[in-house]
Amino acid sequence: MTVNAAPQTWRAWLTAEAPQSRLQAQLGRAYASWRSLAQNPLALVGLVIILLLALLALLAPVIAPYSPVEQDLTNRLQPATAAHPFGTDELGRDIFSRLLYGSRITLLIIFLVSIIVLPLGLAIGTASGYFGGLIDTVLMRVTDIFLAFPRLILALAFAAALGPGIENAVIAISLTAWPPYARLARAETLTIRKSEFIDAARMQGATSAHILANHVVPICLPSVLVRLTLDMAGIVLTAAGLGFLGLGAQPPMPEWGLMIANGRQYLLDQWWVSTVPGLAIFVISLAFNLLGDGLRDALDSRSS
Amino acid sequence: MTDAAATELVTMPSRRSRLPGLLTAIGRQALSVALTFLGLTCVTFVIGRMIPTDPVIAIVGQKAPEDVYQRVFHELGLDQPIYVQYWRYLMKVLHGDFGVSLFSSKPVLHDLMNVFPATIELSTVAILIGVLLGVPLGVAAAARQGKLTDHVIRVLGLIGYSMPVFWLGMVGLLLFYGKLDWLPGPGRFDVMYEGWMEPTTGFMLIDSLIAGEPDIFWDSLRHLILPATLLGYLSLAYIARMTRSFMLKELRQEYVLTAQVKGLSRTAVIWGHAFRNILVSLITVIALSYGYLLEGAVLTETVFSWPGLGLYMKNGLFNADMNAVLGGTMVVGIVFIGLNLLSDLAYWIVDPRAR
Numbered sequence: 001m002t003v004n005a006a007p008q009t010w011r012a013w014l015t016a017e018a019p020q021s022r023l024q025a026q027l028g029r030a031y032a033s034w035r036s037l038a039q040n041p042l043a044l045v046g047l048v049i050i051l052l053l054a055l056l057a058l059l060a061p062v063i064a065p066y067s068p069v070e071q072d073l074t075n076r077l078q079p080a081t082a083a084h085p086f087g088t089d090e091l092g093r094d095i096f097s098r099l100l101y102g103s104r105i106t107l108l109i110i111f112l113v114s115i116i117v118l119p120l121g122l123a124i125g126t127a128s129g130y131f132g133g134l135i136d137t138v139l140m141r142v143t144d145i146f147l148a149f150p151r152l153i154l155a156l157a158f159a160a161a162l163g164p165g166i167e168n169a170v171i172a173i174s175l176t177a178w179p180p181y182a183r184l185a186r187a188e189t190l191t192i193r194k195s196e197f198i199d200a201a202r203m204q205g206a207t208s209a210h211i212l213a214n215h216v217v218p219i220c221l222p223s224v225l226v227r228l229t230l231d232m233a234g235i236v237l238t239a240a241g242l243g244f245l246g247l248g249a250q251p252p253m254p255e256w257g258l259m260i261a262n263g264r265q266y267l268l269d270q271w272w273v274s275t276v277p278g279l280a281i282f283v284i285s286l287a288f289n290l291l292g293d294g295l296r297d298a299l300d301s302r303s304s
Numbered sequence: 305m306t307d308a309a310a311t312e313l314v315t316m317p318s319r320r321s322r323l324p325g326l327l328t329a330i331g332r333q334a335l336s337v338a339l340t341f342l343g344l345t346c347v348t349f350v351i352g353r354m355i356p357t358d359p360v361i362a363i364v365g366q367k368a369p370e371d372v373y374q375r376v377f378h379e380l381g382l383d384q385p386i387y388v389q390y391w392r393y394l395m396k397v398l399h400g401d402f403g404v405s406l407f408s409s410k411p412v413l414h415d416l417m418n419v420f421p422a423t424i425e426l427s428t429v430a431i432l433i434g435v436l437l438g439v440p441l442g443v444a445a446a447a448r449q450g451k452l453t454d455h456v457i458r459v460l461g462l463i464g465y466s467m468p469v470f471w472l473g474m475v476g477l478l479l480f481y482g483k484l485d486w487l488p489g490p491g492r493f494d495v496m497y498e499g500w501m502e503p504t505t506g507f508m509l510i511d512s513l514i515a516g517e518p519d520i521f522w523d524s525l526r527h528l529i530l531p532a533t534l535l536g537y538l539s540l541a542y543i544a545r546m547t548r549s550f551m552l553k554e555l556r557q558e559y560v561l562t563a564q565v566k567g568l569s570r571t572a573v574i575w576g577h578a579f580r581n582i583l584v585s586l587i588t589v590i591a592l593s594y595g596y597l598l599e600g601a602v603l604t605e606t607v608f609s610w611p612g613l614g615l616y617m618k619n620g621l622f623n624a625d626m627n628a629v630l631g632g633t634m635v636v637g638i639v640f641i642g643l644n645l646l647s648d649l650a651y652w653i654v655d656p657r658a659r
Contacts, residue, residue, distance in 0.1 A: 145344070146343075148343075148644055149344065149347070149640065150598070150636045153617075156629070157348070157351050158354075160351075161355050233465065233466055241470065244468075245603070246621075247621070260471055267478055267482070268481075275474070275475060278471030278474070278475070281471065282467055282468060282471065286462065293462070
């Protein structure tokens with residue numbers, strides 16, 4: 001890999017008309033997308049909120065003034081004070097600290113769902129598009145059936161059968177979330193499966209599995225990733241909904257949906273116990289929606 | 305363009321040859337519905353078998369002697385191969401037999417028929433609000449693309465998209481019931497009207513009118529307003545956004561320019577020409593949002609103690625009443641299939657090209 005002899009500036013190197021290496025081309029394209037995204041102030045707000053949340057989740061043990069689970073029954077249901085910026089809940093736990101630790105659970109669920117849904121959707125979609133024929137018909141029929149299902153209800157039935165808990169909530173959400181990715185990956189695969197570079201790879205003796213993994217999947221990845229960002233708000237809301245119904249994280253875990261459910265009986269008098277976690281869910285899901293919208297506009301020139 | 309139109313005229317099928325085409329279309333549609341339904345039953349069957357608890361012990365109890373256990377095991381058909389068990393399950397479902405609810409000890413179908421009208425009533429009022437406000441807002445946003453109206457509507461939509469529905473319901477209750485005292489609290493009607501009327505249709509608004517009870521009508525309307533408005537807002541967000549993007553695509557077409565050049569007013573072009581062309585896509589969107597409303601019912605009905613399908617399923621969850629949960633899943637799934645079919649049908653009626 002040879003870097004341009006003396007690039008005047010990084011920007012010139014990134015925006016070069018004729019990139020010298022694959023890396024330069026890739027970075028250049030990423031830079032162009034970033035420029036386009038940076039022109040969308042709402043998307044930037046979303047990005048900043050998400051980064052902030054990630055930071056808060058990372059530093060939760062440092063920032064949180066109290067333990068998220070330790071009870072203090074003499075101080076239960078206290079309104080906001082300097083000692084407890086968001087007040088305390090029905091067991092005297094500091095709501096601010098619980099929110100901080102709860103962000104870890106939310107991010108963990110998003111992460112786990114992503115690493116299940118992405119490979120699953122990509123595998124089914126690319127195989128379906130690449131092989132065609134009977135395999136395509138069967139796989140897409142199954143995908144269509146799952147697409148026609150009510151997602152939340154199905155996740156709920158799965159979670160009910162598997163038993164409550166974060167792991168099962170993640171499995172339930174993933175089982176109902178993969179079909180759109182399979183559809184997307186199939187559509188992308190169909191556009192390239194007759195390409196010459198695929199033929200070239202096949203003539204060199206590459207197996208179908210090798211072609212799928214090394215040539216087809218990388219091309220499907222960008223659009224699938226954008227779709228995932230757009231879906232993250234939905235994942236946050238579904239996870240919180242399952243938590244609210246008692247099917248997600250179990251007490252005493254500081255999961256946001258569960259915190260809302262616990263505060264429900266104090267709604268009229270100690271409103272902060274349930275409304276503050278709800279506000280956190282809303283802000284995060286709004287941030288993902290803003291970022292996803294911006295990313296779609298930035299990467300899809302047709303919509304602008 | 306004209307060439308294409310001409311070929312279309314030439315190749316247009318005669319009246320006689322259209323009928324087989326229609327039959328094929330119906331046949332394909334029926335096959336698709338049947339396959340989706342089979343898939344639905346497969347999934348509920350698998351979920352029903354995933355439960356960690358032993359279904360025999362759930363019936364006979366822990367201390368049952370071995371021969372009783374074996375007899376029930378045999379009666380439930382658990383000694384049969386899996387495909388035989390599925391076949392039996394499918395036959396039962398086709399006959400409307402979803403088993404008996406452990407909680408109410410009544411057939412699940414009977415329970416479902418009792419609770420479903422409450423959900424339909426709520427969702428229907430909500431979707432009416434969503435359509436009557438969402439469609440004009442979406443059209444307005446598209447007509448004033450990039451202007452202040454467009455931005456305000458976009459932000460309103462994004463907020464609706466990002467809102468946890470159960471939290472919105474609680475905030476609504478806190479504000480309008482707890483603080484302002486403008487509206488009644490959770491429930492479908494006041495406790496004092498409990499047992500006043502025998503349900504005829506199951507829809508409170510209709511039943512109270514039939515029975516000539518204006519007080520009950522007024523009371524149930526007041527109970528309905530808050531949940532229906534909040535749900536209506538959420539579907540409004542989706543409907544307005546989709547209307548906007550359909551409308552934008554349509555307004556870029558050449559015929560819109562032609563109509564304007566001919567001297568038609570902007571209003572006439574938008575509502576008379578462009579809007580009529582997005583109707584088909586809109587029907588699909590509205591059908592979908594109606595489906596989402598039924599689905600979200602589990603959360604809203606829990607918050608508002610609304611005695612519908614969602615609350616029934618939620619109670620089923622808490623009492624480990626798998627028959628009730630799966631029966632509810634089946635009903636929502638069937639409604640989804642029906643809505644999909646309906647929007648395909650609407651396509652067929654509104655858009656001659658789809659025929």
